[in-house]
Amino acid sequence: MSVLVVVECDGGEVKKSSLEVASYGSQVAQMLGTTATAVAVGEATEANLAKLGEQGITKVLHDAEPRLKDFVNGAYTKLIAAAAQKEDAKIIVLANSNIGASVGSRLSIRLQASIATNVVELPKTDGGSFTVKRGAFSGKAFADVTLAGDRKIIAVKKNSIEALHEAGKTAQVESFSAQLSDADFADAPKQVVMQDQAGGILLPEADLVVSGGRGMKGPENWNLIEDLAKALGAATACSKPVSDVDWRPHHEHVGQTGITVSPNLYIACGISGAIQHLAGVNSSKVIVVINKDPEAPFFKAADYGIVGDVFDVLPKLTQAVKELN
Amino acid sequence: MKFLVCISNVPDTTTKITFTPDNKEFNKAGVQFVINPWDEYALTRAIELKEAQGGGTVTVLNVGEADTEPNIRKALAIGADDAIRVNAHPKDAFFVAQQIANIAKDGGYDVILMGKESIDYNGFQVHGMVGELLGIPTVAPAMKLDMSGNTATLEREIEGGKEIVEVNAPFVASCQQPMCEPRIPNMRGIMTARTKPLKVVEATADAARTEVAAFALPPQKQGVKLIPAESAGDLIKLLRNEAKVI
Numbered sequence: 338m339s340v341l342v343v344v345e346c347d348g349g350e351v352k353k354s355s356l357e358v359a360s361y362g363s364q365v366a367q368m369l370g371t372t373a374t375a376v377a378v379g380e381a382t383e384a385n386l387a388k389l390g391e392q393g394i395t396k397v398l399h400d401a402e403p404r405l406k407d408f409v410n411g412a413y414t415k416l417i418a419a420a421a422q423k424e425d426a427k428i429i430v431l432a433n434s435n436i437g438a439s440v441g442s443r444l445s446i447r448l449q450a451s452i453a454t455n456v457v458e459l460p461k462t463d464g465g466s467f468t469v470k471r472g473a474f475s476g477k478a479f480a481d482v483t484l485a486g487d488r489k490i491i492a493v494k495k496n497s498i499e500a501l502h503e504a505g506k507t508a509q510v511e512s513f514s515a516q517l518s519d520a521d522f523a524d525a526p527k528q529v530v531m532q533d534q535a536g537g538i539l540l541p542e543a544d545l546v547v548s549g550g551r552g553m554k555g556p557e558n559w560n561l562i563e564d565l566a567k568a569l570g571a572a573t574a575c576s577k578p579v580s581d582v583d584w585r586p587h588h589e590h591v592g593q594t595g596i597t598v599s600p601n602l603y604i605a606c607g608i609s610g611a612i613q614h615l616a617g618v619n620s621s622k623v624i625v626v627i628n629k630d631p632e633a634p635f636f637k638a639a640d641y642g643i644v645g646d647v648f649d650v651l652p653k654l655t656q657a658v659k660e661l662n
Numbered sequence: 663m664k665f666l667v668c669i670s671n672v673p674d675t676t677t678k679i680t681f682t683p684d685n686k687e688f689n690k691a692g693v694q695f696v697i698n699p700w701d702e703y704a705l706t707r708a709i710e711l712k713e714a715q716g717g718g719t720v721t722v723l724n725v726g727e728a729d730t731e732p733n734i735r736k737a738l739a740i741g742a743d744d745a746i747r748v749n750a751h752p753k754d755a756f757f758v759a760q761q762i763a764n765i766a767k768d769g770g771y772d773v774i775l776m777g778k779e780s781i782d783y784n785g786f787q788v789h790g791m792v793g794e795l796l797g798i799p800t801v802a803p804a805m806k807l808d809m810s811g812n813t814a815t816l817e818r819e820i821e822g823g824k825e826i827v828e829v830n831a832p833f834v835a836s837c838q839q840p841m842c843e844p845r846i847p848n849m850r851g852i853m854t855a856r857t858k859p860l861k862v863v864e865a866t867a868d869a870a871r872t873e874v875a876a877f878a879l880p881p882q883k884q885g886v887k888l889i890p891a892e893s894a895g896d897l898i899k900l901l902r903n904e905a906k907v908i
Contacts, residue, residue: 352821408820410790410800433786434821439802442790445756451871452755454786468875474688475781477679481875524799526818526825539822545908569908587805587840588819593675593781594699594839602907613675619880623905625897626886636886641900645891657895661902 340366340373341426343417344389344397345436346381353542354432354493356392356500361493362430363393363501364459369428374398375508376420378413378436380406383510390506398423398513404522407529408436412521414443419515421448426488433492434541441492450488457497457620475593476616495541496599497620532588540589543572545602546621548591550576550614552607552628552647556584561651562606568658574598576608592617607647610635627651663718663809663831665708666769668762668776668788669701669737670752671730675781685876688782697733700777702844703837708775709741710842711809719743721769725752725761731860739847739855750865755783759791760868766796772831773814778803778838789836799829802836 342362344355351359359375366373372395377386386397398420405412417440421429429444431437438454445452457479458470466483469491473480484491532539540546547566549559559573566573573589580590591598593613603621607628608614615638618624626639629646636642643650673679674694682689697705705722712718722737724730725748734745748761766774774796779786786802793800805824806817816835818825847855889897901908 408818408825410793410802414794435803435819436821438786439790439800442755442787443794443800445787445871446759446791446794452787453872455784473783473877474673474679475675475784477880478681479878479880481878483873483875485871485873524801524827524829526827528826529820529823530826531823541821590839602901602905611676612678623901623907624883625901638883639886640883640905641897642886642888643891643894643897644888645894650891650894653894654898657898658908660895661898 338427339371339424340369340428340430341417341421341424342373342375342394343429343431343437343440344375344377345432345434346377346379346385349380349382349385351381351385351389352432353500354434354495357495357498358430358432358493359389359392359394360501361459361498365428365430367393368459368462372396374420374424374426376417376513378405378416386510387507390508391503392501393503394508397508397510399510400513400515402514402517404525407526409522409525410439410443411523412517412525413440414447415517415521416515417444418447420513423513429490431490431492433494438492441490445490448488449486450490451484451486452490452492453482453484454492456491456493459498460491472597472620474616476597476619494599496544496601538570538572540572540574540598541596543598544600545569545571546574546598546600547571547604547606548574548576548608549579549606550608551578553579558648559585561648565604565651565655565658568655568662571602576614605635606651608635609633610638663712663715663772664770665712665718665720666723666766666771666774667701667705667708667720667737667742668723668774669705669733670698670780671695671724671726671733672698672780672782675699679879681877685878686874688877695730695733697737698777698780700779700781700838702777703839703841704775704777705737705740705742706844707807707837707842708773709845711807715809721746721771723748723762723765725750725758725865727751734860735855736847738858738860739851740845741851744858745860747860747862748865749862753870754872755785755787756791756872757868757870759788759795761865762788762792763795764866766792774832774834776836778836789834793834796832796834798832798834800834800836801827801829803838804835804841805838806841807835807837
């Protein structure tokens with residue numbers, strides 16, 4: 338028996354969220370007195386997969402089938418199920434990404450496993466039960482969930498687990514074939530379109546986020562947000578009203594019906610802090626609020642605040658970051 | 663084409679979340695329940711596709727107790743043709759997925775749509791489970807859905823981009839914006855909804871695989887530290903030296 342972790346790769350590299358997943362899996366393996374094996378999906382180089390040793394992974398299974406480069410639900414599910422079988426995995430850990438959670442839900446049926454998504458902490462295993470803490474009510478609460486059965490699947494929320502870095506340790510990369518056939522690629526993409534990211538920082542993976550609301554007054558003022566984001570190396574985001582009126586694309590919309598982010602730093606500019614928006618950001622480690630209205634509810638959820646005009650404050654912040662660097 | 667749209671009944675997005683004294687259950691007292699906002703995309707898109715095809719049916723399905731019926735009626739008022747309620751407390755994603763798969767198997771639906779997740783449990787699981795139980799593809803989360811004959815073209819969101827995917831019916835898709843502009847019921851819809859069929863069926867006795875041991879609220883912030891606007895640059899120093907996040 339072992340722990341199987343699913344690592345998502347892109348452009349040859351293991352995604353940051355998957356380094357966290359690998360670290361989670363190896364710690365669970367340690368708790369259970371076993372080892373953690375990874376199975377790679379997406380485009381990966383052997384050298385980068387071997388480096389998963391730094392996250393405590395012993396072995397990495399790598400299927401070199403070229404069609405696995407893009408996300409295909411059917412094929413990924415079959416690949417991971419085959420790896421789970423080979424390794425006799427009782428626990429499977431994935432990222433709580435669109436890819437990880439989609440595959441996880443199918444796997445839970447195929448492997449007759451219990452599943453928890455959006456998990457934020459290592460499991461508790463006292464008294465024979467297996468309990469994980471997960472986000473619920475769109476960031477407004479947490480739930481401790483007990484997983485039944487002897488096979489369990491855990492999808493780990495980004496930025497909730499510190500990635501391990503044990504320099505110099507390497508994992509053994511083993512080639513592996515799940516014997517995939519054309520039928521497994523029924524939902525293969527005809528085309529993949531990646532967003533044009535000015536600074537190259539993707540919002541779901543970002544450690545730092547600068548976000549704007551209606552207080553920015555119009556899309557023509559977004560350069561102020563972008564300048565600060567660029568200076569910090571941050572991703573940009575927005576509130577729902579802003580994406581509703583198409584000032585910004587919907588994939589930047591953070592909140593209860595947009596995406597939930599949990600960066601180390603979230604800077605909210607001209608966002609009042611409606612309860613639906615707070616739900617999407619309140620697991621951020623540090624929240625900064627800039628708003629000219631001292632009564633804006635967002636200040637109650639903030640660590641740092643500036644009561645002032647965003648048009649005056651943002652250039653000052655950008656300048657200060659440049660000076661600091 | 664036969665569309666099956668699965669809806670769940672969730673607390674309104676403005677709800678302040680509280681729990682029962684033992685922290686085992688959500689405290690429903692005084693809470694307004696709505697159709698899960700993500701499911702509204704699925705419902706409206708199914709109606710639009712039916713209208714474009716000039717025929718077919720849209721059936722809404724809810725796994726829930728009798729108190730969900732006002733929102734099922736609302737879905738009928740928005741334009742669904744008929745409804746099914748599986749009379750059960752939705753214990754977990756696996757339990758709900760089993761009920762949906764059973765209904766889908768019996769009904770011979772071509773397209774099964776639902777929201778990408780419910781805003782209360784945020785599982786993002788039911789669509790994948792239903793697809794797997796039925797042995798058909800699931801596309802999740804879908805931002806766009808068009809049909810041409812038996813073939814659907816969808817945009818599936820992935821981190822940092824999207825995939826254009828083509829699948830043949832039957833399939834499952836979970837929906838999110840900007841798929842369509844969710845409709846609201848008009849007066850005529852509300853009148854006709856009263857007489858549209860709503861069938862109640864009993865649940866199969868599938869066991870749940872997970873159980874909530876306790877709910878908890880997130881820790882409160884310690885209070886905000888205000889920096890005067892004139893010396894805004896000091897904030898950056900605090901973020902580096904005190905908070906250590908940059």
